Amino acid sequence: MAGTTALAAAAVLAGCTAGASGNESDTDDPIRIGASLPLTGPVADRSGPGYNGYELWAEQVNESGGLLGRPVELVVLDDGFDQDQVVSNYTRLISQDRVDLLLGTFSSALNLPASAVAERNGMVYVEPSGGAQEIFEQGFTRLFFAQPGTSETLPDRFLEWVESLPEDERPATAAFLTQTDPNTEPAVQGIQDGLEALGVETVYDDSYPVEQTSFDAVADAIGRAAPQVLIHGAVAEDGASLVQALQRVGFTPEVLFQTNAPTDTVNYPDSIGAENTEGIFTPVSWTPSAQFPGSQEFVEAYETKYGTTPNDDASSSFAAAQILQTAVEAVGEIDQDGIAEWLHANTVETIAGPMSWDERGVPQGSLSLAQWQDGRLVIVLPEDAAETSSVVYPKPAWVG
Structure with missing residues (x-):
């Protein structure tokens, strides 16, 4: 009940x-x-x-x-x-x-x-x-x-950042993983489509059910594919669970983008280690x-x-x-x-x-792109809302 x-x-x-x-x-x-x-x-x-x-x-x-x-x-x-x-x-x-x-x-x-x-x-x-x-x-x-x-607009700021990189600094390969969720699946697909349009090769693409809690096999497969970019459509605890599994297999992508999970500014850093949050991207509607x-x-x-x-x-x-x-x-x-x-x-x-909203109830704006830097989640795009002009890239290797 x-x-x-x-x-x-x-x-x-x-x-x-x-x-x-x-x-x-x-x-x-x-x-x-x-x-x-x-x-x-x-x-x-x-x-x-x-x-x-x-x-x-x-x-x-x-x-x-x-x-x-x-x-x-x-x-x-x-x-x-x-x-x-x-x-x-x-x-x-x-x-x-x-x-x-x-x-x-x-x-x-x-x-x-x-x-x-x-x-x-x-x-x-x-x-x-x-x-x-x-x-x-x-x-x-x-x-x-x-x-x-x-x-619908969630991928925009991240793709904007990738496109802004000089061509010789852009990542060449990417992996995509998402929970089977009506929000994360289209968002991850949108990023995949955008990256492929920029010439980034997909080397891994998979999904998992909401009840999945173990990610060791997934992390091992991602590590063997060795993508420079990892896009993860996380919902909650699955975000930290994947990072923990990546730490165990010893693979750190140059770029890690996760939905939802990294916005938990208390439990997420506690779960993966505060130092390990450095450089992780996530879309946000607001920051403190x-x-x-x-x-x-x-x-x-x-x-x-x-x-x-x-x-x-x-x-x-x-x-x-x-x-x-x-x-x-x-x-x-x-x-x-x-x-x-x-x-x-x-x-x-x-x-x-x-x-403000259109006739469907869709807000007439877009989410911001944030990144964990020095123990804080800060907005890096759009420029008019950015809290810093610098972006951590590539992501530092896992510690601990």
Whole structure:
């Protein structure tokens, strides 16, 4: 049975049920906001900070007096990273718990079916994670992604960097590995297509299921192929597990690009060794040093409450809640259609920067390219957001 966590907080969201209208401040009843998160299972290390982002947002909103004069209560269910359970959870949140608003879950694999539940029930669905193009090809009108870009644009900055290298310094060979995930697979394929167009030869190409935990055989095969570039479509702990296996076989690629996993600024370096993070690339929606309005205040509040620095899972959840909050405040009542129409027509300022969406709910921007340097994850592209002008290349050999 899915677990339930309820956080009562005098928050910023007006009480909002589908079809509700009128002066929302006439009642003191809390606005119930529902979400399902994989708090257990293989991506629990990603959704934990995501839950914190929702929780911190609600507390801050509460302290400000609530939205439209009403308190907010978060109702969060655990789906254990199971697609059937996430469908059951969102169905329960809507029909049984009768929440007024929804926030999304983590990963494309879960948001794909969850967003369909929201659409069938006429509910706005702002998702913090899950940029697979498949999600946005469903024709939904109340779906919005709370990051600057999706998997469609994820390869762009990395390919831009490779293309910027003098031809005699560009890598000649590459290996591609991905978890079978609707977000990582097209992203890795996009990078492979781009590198091959630049003349880079593919010497290894494979995938693995979500339940795989041992990567020794994979690392051995990659080591024997000896690619200069290794592109890994990781989701969570599989990122560190592959690196550990590469360390055991003694193979260090000149370039290592992983999705998702390296953005965990606590567990990832702890797992592979802080020195070994040096030079690893990853796409990011946000970093703790971002200077967007409210971002540094978010970092300070998060560190004070949780005793650790937030990653972009935490910031994406906080931004998703900001987006929903801003739309409800602008509409002035809980009107699902009105909220969706307003979001399609406007730009929202968040801690991850300004966001706007097309008719599919796709954000009109792209992710940044970050790299681990001197124990920190820093943005290297695009130039207007870069925190450093230098790039570590080739990657130093594993130590320890």
